[in-house]
Structure formats: structure tokens, C-alpha cells
Amino acid sequence: MRSVIIVHPEFDRTWPFAVERLVELMLNDGAVELIRLEAGSARRASEVVRSPETVTRLICLNADITADCIGRFSSLQDTVIESTFQRAEPAPAIIEVLNERNIRWYTQPTEGFWSQSVSEFALGLTICALRRIPQLHHEIITSTQPWDYDVPGGIGRPGARGFQFGDDNRFANGTVAGKRVRIVGAGNIASRYASFVHMLGADAAAWDPFATEPSFHLAGARKEWHLDKLIADAEIFVPMLPLTEKTRGIITAGHIQALPKGTLVVLATRADICDMKVLRERVLADELSLAADVFDIEPLPVDDPLLGRHNVVHTPHHAGRTKDANYRFVEKLYEQFQPLQHL
CATH class of the missing domain: 3.40.50.720 (NAD(P)-binding Rossmann-like Domain)
Structure with missing residues (x-):
């Protein structure tokens, strides 16, 4: 041989x-x-x-x-x-x-070689956005103001900033547990992400017209039959379909407009499955928060209005690029090999 x-x-x-x-x-x-x-x-x-x-x-x-x-x-x-x-x-x-x-x-039988990397990254984006981790990290480099939790006059008030509370109540915040996480997709990446948030205690539901029934059970997510219903009560909305002719723009302007005010939108697969024009408008109007590794323009110009905002967490489209994904790429090839015959 x-x-x-x-x-x-x-x-x-x-x-x-x-x-x-x-x-x-x-x-x-x-x-x-x-x-x-x-x-x-x-x-x-x-x-x-x-x-x-x-x-x-x-x-x-x-x-x-x-x-x-x-x-x-x-x-x-x-x-x-x-x-x-x-x-x-x-x-x-x-x-x-x-x-x-x-x-x-x-x-390659599927694109599953990078699904673990992307889904874990998406979970990280979700937690970072809920707790404003990147924003606070950046702020305390140049100012001690984030350490000051006192309210005006030093008198505690219901719903106001309190001791060691740094979340933004205008948007979904706090823990993944208890949140209504609504996912578009039940494939390699989306099913893993759903299983993660389900494990953390979220109320996870998913809509995917292309996935088979077992995908939803494996994800620990309730199957939602209607996209409009999935969107209606979202606290965290996660579109996670691959970009194809059938999925481009599948999340329409109407869907984006229907998202409840304060919803966190997480983008980790392809941005153009959404109407990005309307999504941008709602984020810039402080109606939604955004955690995104993918965008409608890549690379984002340094003067793009999404960059550096208090309600946006952003990374440069690298969720799937880990050494682990490299290894899994060839492992999924090698797994198929049959023993060679001695000549």
C-alpha cells in the first residue's frame, strides 16, 4: 500500500x-x-x-x-x-x-466541520450582548465611570441603575436562562446553538422549512410551524440558515418590523438571509440590539454606523475559523476511508 x-x-x-x-x-x-x-x-x-x-x-x-x-x-x-x-x-x-x-x-458530506465552532461563537455573542461585556471592557480602559453604580442623589429607585448592575434594560439582558430564544434553522449550526441555550434554561423554539423532524428533538427546541408566530414573542432572535437562492431575504422587512422592541438579534451564519436595511434601521433607532459576526457589507467600513454602538457587539466574520474546525474538516474525510487492499 x-x-x-x-x-x-x-x-x-x-x-x-x-x-x-x-x-x-x-x-x-x-x-x-x-x-x-x-x-x-x-x-x-x-x-x-x-x-x-x-x-x-x-x-x-x-x-x-x-x-x-x-x-x-x-x-x-x-x-x-x-x-x-x-x-x-x-x-x-x-x-x-x-x-x-x-x-x-x-x-465532504456536510459543512458540519465548522458547526461546533460557529455555534459556540454564537452563544458567546449572545452572552456578550446580554451582559454588554465588550462595551464594558472597552469603557474601563479609558474611564472609571463604569465602576460608579450610584444613581443621581445616591437614592435607590426601582428599575434604576444599582450596585454592580451594568446591563441595559432597554434591550434583552441578564441570563440566557428564562429567555425566549427563537431560532430560524435546525441544521448543523442552529441545532447545536439551540441545544446550548436549552441546556442553559432558555425557552428555545425553532422554525426551519428545510429540516427533518428529528433535528428539532436533537436540538431540544420546540418546533414552530409558522415564522410569524416564532417572531411574535422573541426576546433573542437568531436567524441561522445558510445563504442560498431559497433563503436569501427569507427574513423579510415585515418580519424584522414585527420583532418586539428590545429584542436581541444574533447573526452568525449569513446576514443576507435577513432584510438588512430594515434591521439596520431598527438597531440604529435603539429599537433592537445586535450581536453579529456577519454583515451585509464585509469588511465593514470603519465609519459604518453600526460600529462602536452601545447596542451592538461585532466581530469580523471568523466564527468558524478555529484549529478545531481545521481538524474536523479532514477528520470528516478520513472517517469515510475504507481499508486498502494489499496488492
Whole structure:
């Protein structure tokens, strides 16, 4: 058996920690040859591998490979040919050759490789927004005023600022426990997020016209059949669908307008599933608070009015980019591998 991994720098550009994990996994099955191409290389796989006819498993990560190349790997039993950072299949001409020769080929079954990272990050955004953690962190760098909890005149008043109370009562605040968390989505990311807030004691409900019934049970979220009803009593509203032709703008201006005043909106997948114009208007009018890792404009201009606001928590679209997600990317490929036959 002979296993070879070919890596183009373009793959490392997106997944800089993935290959080291893949090598570690594949060493469980025997020796592994790692070939790293130089930047800008257009050399084909069959040109960079010594004696390609003896290779039984080929992992080709962003390296150039053609149907003719496959022909030179005459002992090949299985392969991975990845050309993008998301789910990708080999070119149709290559698939035809692989199928004709009964060569097993693997691709990403889902985008679950980064779902844990994104869902945990979304939970972090939620807690940060409820408790104003980033704003307070920034404020105490330049001022001691946040440490002063006294009310005017030093007389305590119902509902006023009190000892060690730094939340903003105009918006959803305090604990996740007890909050009505309303989630659009029940897929890889949304179901995990729902399970987290459910575990913390939230009243979690989800609407997803694309998900199967078991998704809701696994998430610990009540299935809501109507989006309008989901929105009506939200305290925390979390749209968590991927962006597709069917989901673009699925949260309409009317839906955003119907959100109760003070609702916290959490964006951690794609912003354009929402009518961002109306969402921006309500946030800027202090009617909603926002915790977002994704935006309608990326990168946000430094003079964007959403930046630095008392009711906005913002990060630069990196929720899914962890070393763990890198590892999971290749682990989900490796899990599919079948034992190689000794030739």
C-alpha cells in the first residue's frame, strides 16, 4: 500500500492546520508521503509523484489533477480531490474515470466541520450582548465611570441603575436562562446553538422549512410551524440558515418590523438571509440590539454606523475559523476511508 498527499498552498491558505491532522490520522494506516507544492505551481499530480502507478491512496488538496492524470495512477483504490474550502466534488470527467475503474472517492458530506465552532461563537455573542461585556471592557480602559453604580442623589429607585448592575434594560439582558430564544434553522449550526441555550434554561423554539423532524428533538427546541408566530414573542432572535437562492431575504422587512422592541438579534451564519436595511434601521433607532459576526457589507467600513454602538457587539466574520474546525474538516474525510487492499 502507498498513500500520498499532495497539497497546494492555496489549500493551506484556507485550512492552515488541516494537513498536519490528516497526516497524523493516515499514519494509523501506514506510511504517508506528503508533497507540498510551491506557490503558483500548475504542475499536475502525476508529474509531482514518483512512480504514480504504485500509489493506492491519493489525497489531492487544491493541486491540479486531470482525467489523464488518474490514468497514470493505475493502482489507485481511493482518493480525495478537494478544490474548494467547502463541499466539493471532482470534475465530472474525473468522476467518470473514477467510477469506470471502481475507485472510491470521498468528499465532504456536510459543512458540519465548522458547526461546533460557529455555534459556540454564537452563544458567546449572545452572552456578550446580554451582559454588554465588550462595551464594558472597552469603557474601563479609558474611564472609571463604569465602576460608579450610584444613581443621581445616591437614592435607590426601582428599575434604576444599582450596585454592580451594568446591563441595559432597554434591550434583552441578564441570563440566557428564562429567555425566549427563537431560532430560524435546525441544521448543523442552529441545532447545536439551540441545544446550548436549552441546556442553559432558555425557552428555545425553532422554525426551519428545510429540516427533518428529528433535528428539532436533537436540538431540544420546540418546533414552530409558522415564522410569524416564532417572531411574535422573541426576546433573542437568531436567524441561522445558510445563504442560498431559497433563503436569501427569507427574513423579510415585515418580519424584522414585527420583532418586539428590545429584542436581541444574533447573526452568525449569513446576514443576507435577513432584510438588512430594515434591521439596520431598527438597531440604529435603539429599537433592537445586535450581536453579529456577519454583515451585509464585509469588511465593514470603519465609519459604518453600526460600529462602536452601545447596542451592538461585532466581530469580523471568523466564527468558524478555529484549529478545531481545521481538524474536523479532514477528520470528516478520513472517517469515510475504507481499508486498502494489499496488492
